[in-house]
Amino acid sequence: MSKKDDILEAALKIFTELGTKAASTKSIAQEAQVSEALIFKYFKSKDNLIEEILKSGYREATRLVSTHLEYKSPTDYISNLLDLPKILVLANKYFWQMQYKIMPLNSMAVAHHQLFMKPCYDYLIKAFADLGYRKPILEAEILLLFIEGLWKHIAANEFDVEHIEAITYLTKKKYGLIL
Amino acid sequence: MSKKDDILEAALKIFTELGTKAASTKSIAQEAQVSEALIFKYFKSKDNLIEEILKSGYREATRLVSTHLEYKSPTDYISNLLDLPKILVLANKYFWQMQYKIMPLNSMAVAHHQLFMKPCYDYLIKAFADLGYRKPILEAEILLLFIEGLWKHIAANEFDVEHIEAITYLTKKKYGLIL
DNA sequence: GTCTATAAAGCGATAGAC
C-alpha cells in the first residue's frame, strides 16, 4: 500500500474519532507514519483531503446501489431500500461511521449525501404510489426518516447484523412486504 | 438581560452555526459584545460553558416532559411520545438545533441525551407490552429510531408545524392510535 | 464587573534539502 493510501486510511480513522475540524493534519500524519508535509503534497489542503474521502466513499456506495437497488417492483424496492443501511455499512464500515459523525457540521458531507439519496426518495414515492397508498410523498418521508435513523444507529453503535435484520424484518412485516 | 445571559445566547448561536470545536471563544465574545476574558470569568472554560448550556436545555426539557408525558395509558403514551420532538423544538428551537448538530461529536451532549431518553425507552417497551405486541423491545427501538430521525429532521430544517403534524398523524394511524 | 494585553500552545500550509 502506498503512503497516499496510508494517509487516506489514517485520515478516515482520525476524522471518525474527532470530526473534521478537531482532527489536525499533524495527528493524521502521525497515525499514517508520514510527515505532515506529505499530506499537503498529495492533497493540497485539508478540505481537499476530506472531499477526496467523500468522493471515494459515495462512488463505492453508488456502485453497490446500482446492483442492489433496481426498481423492479414497488414491494421489492421498498424492501431493498430498508436493507440499504446494512449493506452499505457492512461494505464500508469506517466510511459510514465517519460520515454520520461529520455530516451535521460539514456541508460537503451533506451535499454528497443529498445527491446520493435524491433518486431513492423519488423512487420511493413512486413505489408507494404504485402500491395505491393515498399519501405517497408523506409515506416516503416517514420511511426515509426511519431509514436515516437506522443508518445513523448502525454507524454510531457496534454493528450487530442479527439485531439490524430483526429490526428491518419487523418493519417489512409492518408494511406488508413479508407475509 | 445580564452580560452572562448575553454570552449564553451568543454561544448557543455560534455553537449551532459551527459546532463546539470550530466555534472560538473570540467569536462568541464578539457576538455577545463582551470581552473574551469575561467568558472565562463566568464559565471558567469553554467546555464548562457548553456543559452549562446543555444542563439548562435538558432541565427545561425535563420540566416540559414531566407535564406532557405521564404514563396514563399505553396508547396515550405512544401518541404523546410521537409529539415530543414537535413540543420540545417549538419550546426551545435554538437549543435543539444546536444539540442535533453537536451530538455526534460531543460526548457531553450524548450523555445528557441518553439520560433524558432512558425513561422514555423503558415506558415505551411497557406500552407495547401492555398493548399485547409480541416483540415490545424491538417495537420500542423501531419507534425510537423514527422519533430520533424526526427530531433531527425538525431541528435541522425550517420548522413547518403542519407538515410535522401530518407526519405524526399518519404514523399514529399506522399504529392504530387514531381511528 | 469588565476591560486590555499577553502568554503558551497548536493550527494549516510552504520552502527547500535530499
Next chain:
DNA sequence: GTCTATCGCTTTATAGAC
C-alpha cells in the same frame, strides 16, 4: 517521493488595571 524546519495565524486561558 519524502523529510525537516519554519512561517504566520488562531486558539484557550490568565494577569492585572480600572
